[in-house]
Amino acid sequence: MFGPASTLRRVACVAALLANLQGCETTGQSVQQSIWIETPDCASASCELRNDRGQWTLERTPGSVTVTTSSAPLEVACRAGELRSRASAPSTVPPVRGGAAAVGGLVGAGAAGGATAAATAGAAAIGMATPAALIIVAAAVFGGLAGAGIGTGVEAATRAIAYPERITVPLRCGSGADSAPRIGVTVRGLSDDEARRAQVPPGSALVVSVAEGSRAAAAGLRAGDLVLRVNDVPIDGAARLETLVRALPPDGSLSVQVQRDNTAITLRVPPEAAR
Numbered sequence: 001m002f003g004p005a006s007t008l009r010r011v012a013c014v015a016a017l018l019a020n021l022q023g024c025e026t027t028g029q030s031v032q033q034s035i036w037i038e039t040p041d042c043a044s045a046s047c048e049l050r051n052d053r054g055q056w057t058l059e060r061t062p063g064s065v066t067v068t069t070s071s072a073p074l075e076v077a078c079r080a081g082e083l084r085s086r087a088s089a090p091s092t093v094p095p096v097r098g099g100a101a102a103v104g105g106l107v108g109a110g111a112a113g114g115a116t117a118a119a120t121a122g123a124a125a126i127g128m129a130t131p132a133a134l135i136i137v138a139a140a141v142f143g144g145l146a147g148a149g150i151g152t153g154v155e156a157a158t159r160a161i162a163y164p165e166r167i168t169v170p171l172r173c174g175s176g177a178d179s180a181p182r183i184g185v186t187v188r189g190l191s192d193d194e195a196r197r198a199q200v201p202p203g204s205a206l207v208v209s210v211a212e213g214s215r216a217a218a219a220g221l222r223a224g225d226l227v228l229r230v231n232d233v234p235i236d237g238a239a240r241l242e243t244l245v246r247a248l249p250p251d252g253s254l255s256v257q258v259q260r261d262n263t264a265i266t267l268r269v270p271p272e273a274a275r
């Protein structure tokens with residue numbers, strides 16, 4: 001037989017169990033997510049992304065790569081030549097909206113309430129409050145909590161795990177500028193924000209300085225010019241300009257399209273012998 005004290009102890013245990021059920025956590029659901037990776041101070045880096053779900057490669061920054069999300073952090077390792085840098089991005093799970101918890105609470109409370117009504121009627125008929133009736137009455141009190149906990153758990157299991165939409169890796173190419181000594185110009189890649197403000201394609205190169213008496217100076221290049229194309233090849237970073245210049249033969253010339261004062265102009269960098 002259950003005495004009143006024993007019954008109350010059991011009710012307290014049920015309450016604690018239901019409270020824990022409502023407050024349980026979940027890792028959510030893994031999904032496919034596109035993430036933008038950038039290395040503002042060293043454009044055109046290559047990056048490896050990894051978590052416990054797999055490994056992915058981005059050939060050139062800035063750019064996007066699709067990964068499978070996980071409760072584990074996303075580790076990003078980028079390189080540009082001999083330079084290396086890493087970043088770690090934790091995952092997040094959106095909070096439960098509360099709709100499932102509310103519905104579950106109503107269902108739980110309703111079911112327990114029906115049982116309570118029946119138990120109360122039975123107790124009234126025999127003129128006593130039996131331990132069984134006490135337990136069922138207690139279930140009515142905590143039925144809403146149980147239903148809310150179950151509803152919360154069901155909704156939580158369907159939430160999508162997400163990483164930050166944009167990850168910046170602190171990789172610096174020296175002072176942040178690349179040099180093209182064969183024509184006498186120093187440039188650096190633009191960040192996304194800089195390119196947006198200048199209304200030029202992402203990855204366009206900014207001329208930092210022009211050596212006096214150089215081929216770049218002879219062509220009319222100036223500090224502050226934004227290099228858009230070289231020999232009709234779009235520039236998507238300072239490294240691309242460096243590659244094109246290094247591949248140029250001594251007697252070769254360059255056609256350079258730049259934006260200056262919001263106007264696109266084309267300049268011709270002369271061959272070495274023509275300086």
